[in-house]
Amino acid sequence: MEKYSSVFGEVESQVRSYCRKFPVEFSKAHNSELFAKDGTRYIDFLDVAGSMNYGHNNPYIKKAIMDYLAEDTIINALDLYTEAKAAFLETMEKQILEPRNLDYKVMCCGPTGTNAIEAALKLARKNKKRTNIFAFSGAFHGMSLGSLAMTTDQTSREGAGVPLNNVTFVPYENKRVDSIEYIRHTLEDDHSGVAIPAAIFVETTQAEGGINVSSVDFLRELRAICDEYDILLVVDDIQVGNGRTGYFFSFERAGIVPDMVVLSKSISGFGMPMSLLLMKPELDIFRPAEHNGTFRGNQLSFVGGKAGIEFFNEHHIGEEVQRKAKIIDEFMKNEIIPIDSRLAYRGIGMIWGIDFMKIDAKKALDCSHACFDKGLIIELAGRHDSVLKLMPALTIEDEVLMEGLEIIKVSVIEVLK
Numbered sequence: 001m002e003k004y005s006s007v008f009g010e011v012e013s014q015v016r017s018y019c020r021k022f023p024v025e026f027s028k029a030h031n032s033e034l035f036a037k038d039g040t041r042y043i044d045f046l047d048v049a050g051s052m053n054y055g056h057n058n059p060y061i062k063k064a065i066m067d068y069l070a071e072d073t074i075i076n077a078l079d080l081y082t083e084a085k086a087a088f089l090e091t092m093e094k095q096i097l098e099p100r101n102l103d104y105k106v107m108c109c110g111p112t113g114t115n116a117i118e119a120a121l122k123l124a125r126k127n128k129k130r131t132n133i134f135a136f137s138g139a140f141h142g143m144s145l146g147s148l149a150m151t152t153d154q155t156s157r158e159g160a161g162v163p164l165n166n167v168t169f170v171p172y173e174n175k176r177v178d179s180i181e182y183i184r185h186t187l188e189d190d191h192s193g194v195a196i197p198a199a200i201f202v203e204t205t206q207a208e209g210g211i212n213v214s215s216v217d218f219l220r221e222l223r224a225i226c227d228e229y230d231i232l233l234v235v236d237d238i239q240v241g242n243g244r245t246g247y248f249f250s251f252e253r254a255g256i257v258p259d260m261v262v263l264s265k266s267i268s269g270f271g272m273p274m275s276l277l278l279m280k281p282e283l284d285i286f287r288p289a290e291h292n293g294t295f296r297g298n299q300l301s302f303v304g305g306k307a308g309i310e311f312f313n314e315h316h317i318g319e320e321v322q323r324k325a326k327i328i329d330e331f332m333k334n335e336i337i338p339i340d341s342r343l344a345y346r347g348i349g350m351i352w353g354i355d356f357m358k359i360d361a362k363k364a365l366d367c368s369h370a371c372f373d374k375g376l377i378i379e380l381a382g383r384h385d386s387v388l389k390l391m392p393a394l395t396i397e398d399e400v401l402m403e404g405l406e407i408i409k410v411s412v413i414e415v416l417k
């Protein structure tokens, strides 16, 4: 049987990308396993780029959606008041925000992460009446022009077709430059040539940038700098929110409160389109319809989102992630690094990377191919795509997790031999 239909090559635009790396036609999925149309099983360490944190076809969330669909309920509703949205907002407030003492207004944005990033950019600039924004080297915030202006990888930027501006890049926490000192110096020096920004946008762990986990001190210093200079701190939690790091919000480990938080990907619980901008109430100054969009009211996303939050709390997903993080960490330390001491690994919660840069970045690609041949779907990230990125569903069974890790081990040995 053909592994995939020729219709993709004949009809679909060549911009398609993931399918080129994993060229089979998928048809079914269960938790952390995908099945191709010929029945071949794959372990999924890609997790639809972090949008299936609670597993494919999570039965609890699926039931909520099926029950909702069984009636003639509202499916899309712009931003009209609906029962499904009321239930989601109440659950968000009672089960996520209140227990964490977070006082945020919730803005329902267009369906993709980048739309909520655009909203955050507009709102930051409107509040502070400044145009400049600080973003970090290695950052990824999305593909629409505002978000792209804060995204660093050259291929994505070249697609813009217009200058990407009004953003100043500063170094993310790293071993060579004291990033906090750099930012402070830039802001203090009235001859730095850099305008004070409206906001600093940060991913507390950079995912696409190569699994760079910032320290708690770094995040606290950023908060302090923002307070000192009246700058807004915006956390992009699109990929590492929803429990990925072992907490619902990734910034919880630092005990900081951002001025705005952006959520998307797994927030709908079931892989459906949804994005949210959370903001401190005093920042909520958009006029009605000033940031608009037809698909801000996907009711299935609200239903899934409510069930996803319930699932997260009832199944103690945060603790579960911290337990599995130890398994992955141990495996990296004891089974991967001994293969070749030039390998490096980094990670937190259930997002990890194996960095091949000191050997040869291309070996990461070879390794992902070797993994795929053995039935594991795994992506690359970072500079020169040198990092093999492990991002299974948070609900992955221990045996499946170990099976995936073993495939990685065998593949690393194979490509480095």
Ligand SMILES: Cc1ncc(COP(=O)(O)O)c(C=O)c1O
Residues within 6 Å of the ligand: 049, 111, 112, 113, 114, 115, 117, 140, 141, 142, 143, 203, 207, 208, 236, 237, 238, 239, 240, 264, 265
């Ligand atoms: C951290 C981060 N921000 C923003 C985005 C953009 O989200 P979307 O692709 O839904 O527009 C992504 C997507 O990968 C992301 O990882």
